[in-house]
Amino acid sequence: MLHLRMISPSATTERVLAVLAADPGVTHVTLARGVALEPEGDLVQADVAREAANDVIEHLKALGIEHDGGLTLTPVETVLSDAGDRAIDEAPGDPSDAVVWEELLAQTHEESSLNSSFLAFLTIACLLAAVGVATDSAVTIVGAMVVGPEFGPLAAFSVGLVRRDWLLTRKSAVALLVAFPVAMTVTLAATLLWEQFGWITLSGVENAHNVDFIYEVGPFSLIVALLAGAAGMLSLVTAKSAALIGVFISVTTVPAAGFAVVAATVGQWDVALMSTGQLAVNLGGIVAAGVLVLYLRPRAGSDAGPVERFKRWLGMSSKVEKVTWVQK
Numbered sequence: 405m406l407h408l409r410m411i412s413p414s415a416t417t418e419r420v421l422a423v424l425a426a427d428p429g430v431t432h433v434t435l436a437r438g439v440a441l442e443p444e445g446d447l448v449q450a451d452v453a454r455e456a457a458n459d460v461i462e463h464l465k466a467l468g469i470e471h472d473g474g475l476t477l478t479p480v481e482t483v484l485s486d487a488g489d490r491a492i493d494e495a496p497g498d499p500s501d502a503v504v505w506e507e508l509l510a511q512t513h514e515e516s517s518l519n520s521s522f523l524a525f526l527t528i529a530c531l532l533a534a535v536g537v538a539t540d541s542a543v544t545i546v547g548a549m550v551v552g553p554e555f556g557p558l559a560a561f562s563v564g565l566v567r568r569d570w571l572l573t574r575k576s577a578v579a580l581l582v583a584f585p586v587a588m589t590v591t592l593a594a595t596l597l598w599e600q601f602g603w604i605t606l607s608g609v610e611n612a613h614n615v616d617f618i619y620e621v622g623p624f625s626l627i628v629a630l631l632a633g634a635a636g637m638l639s640l641v642t643a644k645s646a647a648l649i650g651v652f653i654s655v656t657t658v659p660a661a662g663f664a665v666v667a668a669t670v671g672q673w674d675v676a677l678m679s680t681g682q683l684a685v686n687l688g689g690i691v692a693a694g695v696l697v698l699y700l701r702p703r704a705g706s707d708a709g710p711v712e713r714f715k716r717w718l719g720m721s722s723k724v725e726k727v728t729w730v731q732k
Contacts, residue, residue: 405480405488406457406504410448410464411440411473420448423463429456429495431487445473451480451488453495454502461506477507503641503701505567511640512563515556516576518583525553526658527587533662534591538604540612545659552658554580555636558687562637562694580687584661591665599669606670618659619667619679629655629689636690637697657686 408430412420414437424430432451439447452460457477469475483489529552536544557576564573598604632655664679 405451405453405483405492406507407478407480408450408452408457408460409476409478410469411443411445411475412448412469413443413445413472414438416467416469416472417446417448419467420464420469423460423467424448424450427452427456427460427495429453429491430460431491432485440473443473451483451491453492454504455495455497456491457502457504457507461504477504503698508563508641509567509569509572512556512560513572513575516560516572516579518575518579522553522556522579523583523586525551526583527590529553529658530587530591530662530665531594533659534595534598534604534666536659537612537615537618537663537666538595538598538608540608540614542614545615545618545656546653548658548662549653549656554584554657554687555690557583558633558690559637559640559694562633562691562698565691565695566698588661588665591662592669595666595669604666604670606672609666609670609672609675615659615663618656618663619675619682621678621681621685625682625685626689629686630693633690633693634697637694641697641701655686655690656682657690660686 410420417435417437421433421435424433430450430452432449434449436447438445461475461477464470464475529548532544532548532551536542536548557579560572560576561580564570564576595604660679660683664676664683667673667675667679
């Protein structure tokens with residue numbers, strides 16, 4: 405469940421309570437009149453089943469709560485309540501399938517920002533990848549995969565496409581289009597310096613057989629990118645963050661960028677080109693899989709999504725349909 409906390413202008417509070425009362429997925433409603441100081445108003449709180457959250461939030465936004473008051477959502481890990489159990493049972497859909505769009509949008513907006521931390525992590529990851537190529541170390545390459553922060557903007561790009569949030573799409577695209585060239589430029593400078601010290605040589609790169617999988621583009625490159633992108637998006641919408649580690653170490657996105665730089669500095673332009681192709685396949689595959697996963701989830705409001713509709717067709721879902729509240 406989710407805990408919903410609102411500051412409502414006094415003139416709007418009765419309509420807010422009507423929205424909450426009309427939805428069977430809402431319970432534990434409390435009201436404290438006149439306690440909010442900034443902005444002024446009443447404090448309204450409730451627990452909402454995840455499946456019901458999209459409808460409730462949309463109706464509250466229609467009342468202007470986000471402009472005249474405020475609304476926050478926080479996850480509730482444990483609920484010991486018959487009323488809470490009834491709210492979950494009566495809300496249409498499955499809690500594990502529910503995508504709370506405002507929650508996902510807030511998370512991806514934060515992770516898609518181009519900032520110094522994102523640039524630093526991506527640069528460090530590219531440098532680690534270059535070291536992994538120079539030393540023919542698969543372990544170092546895995547380290548670069550884990551450190552790389554690129555999945556955040558890629559996930560945000562997918563969410564932006566599905567929700568038609570062009571600001572989010574543009575923001576995440578800018579983060580990727582700026583950060584990767586910056587990280588690769590720093591890696592280029594470091595690689596040229598290491599070559600002067602004799603730490604990186606043409607023969608060393610040619611004999612890096614333990615990491616040559618990075619630039620070998622094939623059908624499984626796309627398959628792995630699609631599977632990793634799907635797993636990553638599922639981990640975001642279901643809050644199962646442990647799965648993200650598997651995503652990070654299954655796709656050679658950052659290592660491909662690092663290998664392209666190292667190969668270019670020693671004149672292996674064919675390898676550099678293949679590494680760039682691997683990078684493009686990975687980025688495109690992750691985004692495509694993210695879009696597909698979100699499309700197959702409940703998309704907005706009371707839409708149960710294709711999976712839940714199929715379960716209803718099979719007679720596997722016993723949940724009741726939600727009564728739609730109409731603003732008056």
